[in-house]
Structures are given as C-alpha cells and as structure tokens.
Amino acid sequence: MPASPTSSKGRTGVLLVNLGTPDSPSTSDVRRYLNEFLTDARVIDMPAALRYPLFQGLVVPLRAPKSAKIYQQLWDERGSPLLYHGLDLQKLVQETLGKDYLVAFGMRYQNPSIEAALQQLRDAAVDRIIVLPLFPQYAAASTGSVQEKVMDIVKDWWVVPSISFISTFVDDPGFIGTFATLGKAEMAKRDYDHVVFSYHGIPERHVLKGSHKGYCKLGSCCNSYNKNNRYCYRAQCFETSRQLATAxxxxxxxxxTTFQSRLQSRLRDPWLQPYTDEVLKTLPGKGIKNVLAFSPAFVADCLETTIEVGEEFKEMFEQAGGAHWQLVPSLNSHPQWVQAVADMIRRN
Structure with a gap:
C-alpha cells in the first residue's frame, strides 16, 4: 500500500484582544495609556492636526491625574482586573481547545500588545489566525480599531497566513447564557423591581457614519435585529438586551436599555441615549427602589463596570431615593464563558 501523505497542517492561532489598561495606576502610566487611546482616529474621529494637540496637549494632561485616582481604587493585589481576567481567560481557553490551537492575548492599547501576541503566533508558524476582539457588540472605535491594528501589523509580514475575525457575538448563546447565569444568581438573593442594561456609549455620529444605505434613524429601526443593522452598535445593544431579558x-x-461613559457634552456632541446616569435618577420616583444592573458591553471587570456602574451609579441611585443597586459581575473567566469562547473559535 502507498504511504499516507504527511499532513502539512499546523495549529490554528487564536488572538483574544481587549481594550487595554495602564501598566500601573500611576499618573505617568495612565497618561501614556490615555495618549494612545484618545489619539486613535477611530475613537476620536477628528483630523489628526486637531486631535493630537487637543488631546495630548490639553485633555490628557488634565484627565490623567483624575483617572489615576480612579484606577488606584480599581487595582487589587493581582493588578488590573481587565488584564488578569484576560490572561486567565487565555489560559483556560487554551486548555479547553487543546494542542491543535495556540491562544494568545493582547491589548489594543498598551501591554501586552497586539504586536507581541501576533509575533507569538507567527513564531509558532500557525496555519491560520482567528482574531476575537472581546467586545460583544461591534463598534468602529473598539472592534474596528482592533481589526485595523491587526491588519496594519501583518501587512509588513512577507508571509501572511489566513486571518479571520469574529466581529460580533451580540446574540451568541454562550455569551447570553453566561450573563443570564450570573444574573439569576443575584436575583435568587433578593427581589428586584427593575433591571438596567447599561452599555458603553458612543457618539451618535459613529452610528450614522456606519449606517447601511441610510437605514439608521436612531429610533424604532433598532426594534429588530436584521441584515440592515447587524453592525449598528445601537441595534446590537438592544438585541443583547432582548436576548438577556428573554433568558x-x-x-x-x-x-x-441605557448608555454610559459619554466623554463630551451631549449639547455639543450627542451620544447614544438614554443616558444611564439620567435614567437611574428617575427610577425611585416611579416606585423602583431595587435595581439589578448589567454591563453587557464588557466581558471582564474594569473601571467602567466596577467603579462607574458598581459604585458611582449606586451612589447616584441611593441619593435619588433608591434602596438597593446591584451590579451583576462580568463574565471574567467563568467556566461557562470559557466554553462559550472555545465554541465560537471552533465554529470559525
């Protein structure tokens, strides 16, 4: 019998990417992080001649000391939660997928860098690369920025393997199921009058710029999730809310469904509405005293979940007359989430 041909197929590389974190909560490291983040043209979409002097020369120097104090509240004995939860997820997904895969982890801004993670996969001569930005809902300023960065790096490789992106997992059963599991655990502890799904906000113009043939009207067009708005950030957020509510x-x-973390005045630059901080202040007056809050735009604990939703919004709610505000923990490295990530990789 003729000998069987030797397979040349190598391992599949997997790149998990999250947004980023300062190397430490010191003002200098926070300034370095903010400089990189806020000068990304996909985050602040203004001409470079305006963007760099405005943010590097004015906004970042003013904001860095204040942000550093908040990061100091967030930091714990393991460091930045966004970083160590990402590394934990990488390790557990690697164990779940096995030896036919090589899983790397990088941050869009700061360390570990996307470039270093891609070099790890390149050195291992992986057969192909699957990139999973850890943002459930696609936005040009998050997932789009990761995709652009990856392609900018590999364009200089002489040999570029097949690369595919998982651009959104807004309605992935494992993603929805894990958040539902965590939510039900909190709901078992006490009765809640209402649930708030709070998503990171983006400027309305970002949504309109990406609208398919002018479909987006920032209104009832988000009442269904379809081929015309599958990459509309607002529509995806409302779809995640519907899926979670059903679960x-x-x-x-x-x-x-609300939106948080707006950077600029809504009078000059409107962001997606309704705004979480404004909505929560109205709830006690409607008899809603106990609220369960989710942050379904984030898959790991970070400043926007732990501090903003978990602490700042809680204080606002109580000052407005609310009795109890509870944040549902993020997915982090929950076993159900690890399996969901592995399943998404295998399907791709």
Missing amino acids: LGLGPEQYT
Whole structure:
C-alpha cells in the first residue's frame, strides 16, 4: 500500500484582544495609556492636526491625574482586573481547545500588545489566525480599531497566513447564557423591581457614519435585529438586551436599555441615549427602589463596570431615593464563558 501523505497542517492561532489598561495606576502610566487611546482616529474621529494637540496637549494632561485616582481604587493585589481576567481567560481557553490551537492575548492599547501576541503566533508558524476582539457588540472605535491594528501589523509580514475575525457575538448563546447565569444568581438573593442594561456609549455620529444605505434613524429601526443593522452598535445593544431579558424571564416593562461613559457634552456632541446616569435618577420616583444592573458591553471587570456602574451609579441611585443597586459581575473567566469562547473559535 502507498504511504499516507504527511499532513502539512499546523495549529490554528487564536488572538483574544481587549481594550487595554495602564501598566500601573500611576499618573505617568495612565497618561501614556490615555495618549494612545484618545489619539486613535477611530475613537476620536477628528483630523489628526486637531486631535493630537487637543488631546495630548490639553485633555490628557488634565484627565490623567483624575483617572489615576480612579484606577488606584480599581487595582487589587493581582493588578488590573481587565488584564488578569484576560490572561486567565487565555489560559483556560487554551486548555479547553487543546494542542491543535495556540491562544494568545493582547491589548489594543498598551501591554501586552497586539504586536507581541501576533509575533507569538507567527513564531509558532500557525496555519491560520482567528482574531476575537472581546467586545460583544461591534463598534468602529473598539472592534474596528482592533481589526485595523491587526491588519496594519501583518501587512509588513512577507508571509501572511489566513486571518479571520469574529466581529460580533451580540446574540451568541454562550455569551447570553453566561450573563443570564450570573444574573439569576443575584436575583435568587433578593427581589428586584427593575433591571438596567447599561452599555458603553458612543457618539451618535459613529452610528450614522456606519449606517447601511441610510437605514439608521436612531429610533424604532433598532426594534429588530436584521441584515440592515447587524453592525449598528445601537441595534446590537438592544438585541443583547432582548436576548438577556428573554433568558431572565423579563417582560418589556421590566427592563431598560441605557448608555454610559459619554466623554463630551451631549449639547455639543450627542451620544447614544438614554443616558444611564439620567435614567437611574428617575427610577425611585416611579416606585423602583431595587435595581439589578448589567454591563453587557464588557466581558471582564474594569473601571467602567466596577467603579462607574458598581459604585458611582449606586451612589447616584441611593441619593435619588433608591434602596438597593446591584451590579451583576462580568463574565471574567467563568467556566461557562470559557466554553462559550472555545465554541465560537471552533465554529470559525
């Protein structure tokens, strides 16, 4: 019998990417992080001649000391939660996928860098690369920025393997299921009057710039998730809310979808609405005293979840007359989430 041909197929490389974190909560490291983040043309979409002097010369120097104090509250004995949860996820997904895969982890801004993670995969001569930005809902300023950075790096490689991107997992059963599991655990501890799904905000113009043939009207067009708005950030957020509400057994009147973390005045530069901080202040007046809050735009604990939603919004809610505000923990490296990530990789 003729000898079987030797397979040349190598391992599949996997690149998990999250947004980024300062190397430490010191003002200098926070300034370095903000400089890289806020001068990304996909985050601040203004001409470079305006963007760099405005943010490097004015915004970042003013903001860095204040942000450093907040990061100091977030840091714990393991360091930055966004970093160590990402590394934990990388390790566990690697164990789940096995030897036919090589899983690397990088940050869009700062360390470990996307470039270093890609070099790890390149050195291992992987057969192909699957890139999974850890942002459930696609936005040009997050997933789009990661995709652009990856392609900018590999364009200089003489040999570029097949590369594919998982651009969104807004309605992935494992993603929805894990958040539902965590939510139900909190709901088992006490009764809640209402659920708030709070997503990171983006400028309305970012949504309109990406609208398919002018489909987006920033209104009822998000009542369904379809081929015309599958990459609309706002539509994806509302779809995630609907999916989570169904998994949690909530009716339409039992939850609200809101947007947080706007950077600029809505009068000069409107961001997606309704705004979380404004909505939560109205809830106690409606008899809603106990609220369960989710941050479904984030898969790992970070400043925007732990501090903003978990602490700052809690204080605002109580000052407005609320009794109890509870943040549902993020997915981090929950076993169900690890399996969901592995399943998404295998399907691709």
